[in-house]
Amino acid sequence: METISVALALPSGDVSSLAEAVDAHPLLETCGVARTLEDLWRLLHRFRPDMLLISTQLLLDLEDEAPGFHDQDRLGLIPAFLVTGTEPWTGYEGLSNLFRGPFAFCGTIDPAKADPEDLYIRLREKAELLRGTAFREPFGNPGKKPSAPGLVILAGGKGGVGNSLLASSLAASFAVRERRVLLVDLDRERSQLSMFKPEGTGKSLLDLLPLAEDISWEMARVSLYRHPAGFYLLPFGHQRGKEARRASRLPSFFFRNLAFLFDTVVVDLPGHLAEEFLPLLLPCRALSVVTMSDALSARSARVLSSTVRGFGIDPRVLRLIINRHGNSSTLQPHEISRAIGIENTCTVPDDQRSGLDFAELGRLPRPDSSLGKAVSRLAGWLIGETEPYPVGEQRLRLFPGTGKKKSSYLPSTAGR
DSSP states (O other), rough: OEEEEEEEOOOOSHHHHHHHHHHHHEEEEEEEESSHHHHHHHHHHOOOOOOEEEEHHHHGGGGGGGGGOOOOOHHHOOOEEEOSSSOOOOSSGGGGGGOOOTTEEEEEEEEGGOOOHHHHHHHHHHHHHHHOSSSOOOOOOOTOOOOOOOOEEEEEESSSSSHHHHHHHHHHHHHHHOOOEEEOOOOOSOOSSSGOOOTSSOHHHHHHHHGGGGGOOOOOHHHEEOOTTEEEOOOOOOOOOOOHHHHTOTTHHHHHHHHEEEEEEEEEEEEEHHHHHHHHOOOEEEEEEEEEHHHHHHHHHHHHHHHHHTOOOGGGGGGEEEEEEEETTOHHHHHHHHHOOOOOOEEOOOOOOHHHHHHHHHOOOTTHHHHHHHHHHHHHHTTTSOOOOOOOOOEEEETTTTTTTTEOOOOOOOTO
8 A cells, every 4th residue: 555645734822733634644754844835835736745734814815826736737736634623714505616727626614523544534535536537647557656755864883073063064055055054953952063053143043933833934944043154053942951951852843844844954963863853854864874984984974874774764775974084094985884884885085184174163075175075076975966986996186275186985875
């Protein structure tokens, strides 16, 4: 049986019961919850859901909107249910007349009476009924590939491998080519990236948690600090005591909504927190384990890799980044890759100057530095835009600033 992807479009209010009913069924998958028309348009075009659950208010607001929502050639036919009980006024006669353009009226759903199994049966019946009339590829089509959220996760096997430096540099590199990039720091105890944000500017993750259910692009845009490099920053924030620690447990839909509101979300994930946060971050576009070329880092990365695989992650999204690799490294990339068990591997050269500037002054690597150029190539490799070279194949390339040619191991395509 096939999984049905479901998008929710509700302007405000408590939709926990409806979202929980969808998440409670193993064959229903929530893409996200749109709070505004702009967010709805983005959600539909980004994920092409099999079913839409939408409120009366948002349907009425569509009457005065630009024709982008009615572009049926781009969106195809989207089966949609009207969610009742979310606004005081629900007595509209001829509800089907509200559904125009790409939306096909399938009936009404009361969140207070939403049972997961009954909800799945209703959604599947309508989706099956409309399969033959949809312009887009319908759910269940063997050729349809699920849309992976724009989550790029960097998980450090141990402290000091350069996870935060690479995460922030990648966010800056993505921001050059994309309009909305978010850098999330999940280190709750010693957040280095929080230093990027001037004191008193922008919200932290802990600040947004009480509003997580109602988060929208407009809220994110005005609440988050935007770094001069172009990306938005969301540090974890400071917590105090056991109560704050309990409050920091993230709801399941938090990252799911961020994944469609932003083009790319780069997550700096400390390895020791992988078991706590990874279930909320799957599926993702790429999950990279970061290590260095020494035995201790490689062992730590191997333990982290085993933990990651235990969650049943798609092995095609796994990446291995070997940071600060050079001619003096004790282990070679192909040896580390084989020991850790991740074939898709990329090396990043040692750049002591950029590392010191980051650690002491909070400066990102210059685009013309060796690290800056490597990260730019790394960004394209992580999302499948560039084709790297196999690990173990040595090529001669010019290291910036040296005027000399050196031998370097370049990324791998094995297993892709």
